[in-house]
Every structure is written in structure tokens, then in C-alpha cells.
Amino acid sequence: TPQVLAKIHSACLIVHGDSDPLYPPSIAGFLFEVIKNAQLWIMPDQGHCPVFGAMAAPFRSTALAFLRSTKKSR
Numbered sequence: 001t002p003q004v005l006a007k008i009h010s011a012c013l014i015v016h017g018d019s020d021p022l023y024p025p026s027i028a029g030f031l032f033e034v035i036k037n038a039q040l041w042i043m044p045d046q047g048h049c050p051v052f053g054a055m056a057a058p059f060r061s062t063a064l065a066f067l068r069s070t071k072k073s074r
Contacts, residue, residue, distance in 0.1 A: 005034040011070040012038040013063060017046030039066065 012035050016028035025042050032040040041062060043050040051059040 002034045005031065006036070008035045009037060011066070013066045014038055014040045015043065015051060015059065015063075016041070017043050017048060017050035019046060020048045020050075022048050 012031075014028050014031050014035075016023070016025055018025050028040060028042060032038050043055055043059075046055060
């Protein structure tokens with residue numbers, strides 16, 4: 001629920017494929033709006049598991065950069 005998600009104060013990286021057949025990108029957008037310290041990455045031309053296959057290296061780079069940036073802000 002929005003009330004429960006609003007209690008999350010940790011930095012969050014929300015990653016979602018724009019062609020996910022199970023969950024529309026609007027769900028990721030909702031999470032992004034409700035979680036105050038969230039960042040959103042909608043991966044183009046990706047399905048339900050966008051962090052594997054051809055996008056594994058870009059995901060790894062983005063996730064590591066995100067984690068490094070949150071470490072500095074503590």
C-alpha cells in the first residue's frame with residue numbers, strides 16, 4: 001500500500017523493463033512516486049527480467065554506480 005511504501009527511507013533503485021508482459025511500467029512509476037528516496041530506470045526493449053542477457057553489463061554498471069553514490073551520501 002502507499003502508506004507502507006512511504007515508510008521506506010532507504011535509497012532504492014527501481015529497475016523495470018518497458019516490455020514486461022507480467023507487470024506494466026506504471027507499477028514501477030508508482031513505486032518511484034511513493035518511495036521518497038527512489039531512483040527509477042525503465043530499461044528499453046526489455047521484458048520481465050531486464051537485468052540478464054544483453055543488459056547484464058549495463059545493469060551491473062548502473063547498480064554499482066547507484067550503490068557507490070548511496071554509500072557516499074551516508
